[in-house]
Amino acid sequence: MPLRLSSPHVSRNNSTAGVMQKVVLAMLPGVAVLTWLFGWGTLIQILLCVSSGLLFEAAAVRLRKQSLSFFLSDYSAVVTALLLAVAIPPTAPYWIAIVGMLVSILFGKQAYGGLGNNPFNPAMVAYALLLVSFPVQMTNWVLPNETLASFPETLSLIFGGATASGLGIDGLTGATPLDLLRNRGAVTTSEVWSGTALNSIAAAYQYLAGAWLVGGLALLYLKVFTWHTPISMILSLLVISALFYGYDPDNFLDPISHLTLGATMLGAFFIATDPVSSATSTRGKLVFGAGIGLLVFVIRTWGNYPDAIAFAVLLMNLCAPLIDQYTQPRTYGHKGIRKGPRDEE
């Protein structure tokens, strides 16, 4: 039978696996900077997360009597594992990664019906659960300016809780910049900036944000996602933090720090753009991103946790179906924009 083909002839690899592979590659600069500045821990966490993630995915697919080779080769579990691995502290004990992957794959994704049906970003579900459950282990970030532990030392730190020389987690870790700026006590933000504690570590976090930005822009160039979600998230965070900073520079964080010291870039390009759990219409993406930016500012400024990407993304994931319903694009040839639920006609 002759093939009847008609235009458009799209030759781009749009398969799930293709997109996910691009995301994995785009995360490499960020992973490289993390390893360079924070030590071997990140690589070990990635190894732990990916292997346990694939294991749980295989178990769940097996339980649901689905094709093992098909669902394991779509790379979605790998992307989830990578996102969680870069989000947890590099020297977190090994069971943090395993519990996180168990929650993200089994409860965040498969319990809802697998990839494509999950209302929340699985990696962020796991991160939020870990942060709430194990606040101590989840806030021990390696200080980038300390002499980093060697590979075997990091291994024993992750699997045994202390290095061979008896150096525990507490000797290597400390507060993150957002932590320092949040729990500053009675001093102003500019006084924190003039101190050495913050200045010595801020640069590392700025490099990291730059690396995530590079990876994100590459994905944008490859048209893995459109610009709407990340740009609207960054802009809304920029605008609202600039407003508050302009009003009272002593008590509010400056907009540039908001963008560079936390996980904003990682969140904007890699987490908020998850095609499953974010809004899908173009205007919906703008609203979705802006909502995340706003929530990040609110939670960072008045909430209990120093960084807020996970909670902001999860809260907006919850709103995504509603946003989509009210931002449906106008059908060509119809007047006006349909608002609200579709009428049965």
Next chain:
Amino acid sequence: MSADNAKLIKQGLWDNNPALVQLLGLCPLLAVTNSVVNALGLGIATLIVLTGSNLAISLFRNLVPESVRLPIFVMIIAALVTAIELLMQALTYDLYLILGIFIPLIVTNCIIMGRADAFASRNPVRASLVDGLAMSIGFLIVLVLLGAIRELLGTGALFANMQLLFGEAARDWHWVIAVDYPQFLFAILPPGAFVALGLLIALKNVIDARIEAKRKALECALPPHKGVKGNKRVRVTGHIS
């Protein structure tokens, strides 16, 4: 009579379990089941109130005018709950402090009101008593199971603080399974209760599906015998009973 009782007991414990099937009384179910002792304490209090209220309402069922039956039921239940609250204050004061508002809130527990209106107000005393006991034991079992799962996951130990309910001798019942266990706060916090309850319901559904599949397989294996309704048609798409 005994066949009826068996049916009532099966209804309460399994087929129509208040916590797993009717999903009633979720507020105390989710709020206090962070340890075995709390779950057991509230479960026993609910058991006494539910059985007592079923008994009392069944006794008065012919005297209660239809139009004002709900306020009267609430008053009967509230009187029982007040008695239980005072009893717990006298006997297990520390547990009373821990359970706090959830003891008076038993009044508003939908299971008790539901059984009063749906069963006790239209059935004789003995059946109501059996129904109240079966329902509350079904509820108690789920409460304790949920408490055990959450305490085990949350703290790595079981039966902590049992002395609150059983006196000083029970202090040693505390059974630490994992010594260096980091507190898994999620299991102890309310969201963990939702997840654990969801898993329990899923488990019950799996068991039900297995039993159903086994029953069907058995039915197919047996040659159709005469006298059973619906076995005349050779090909059916659904289940005919």
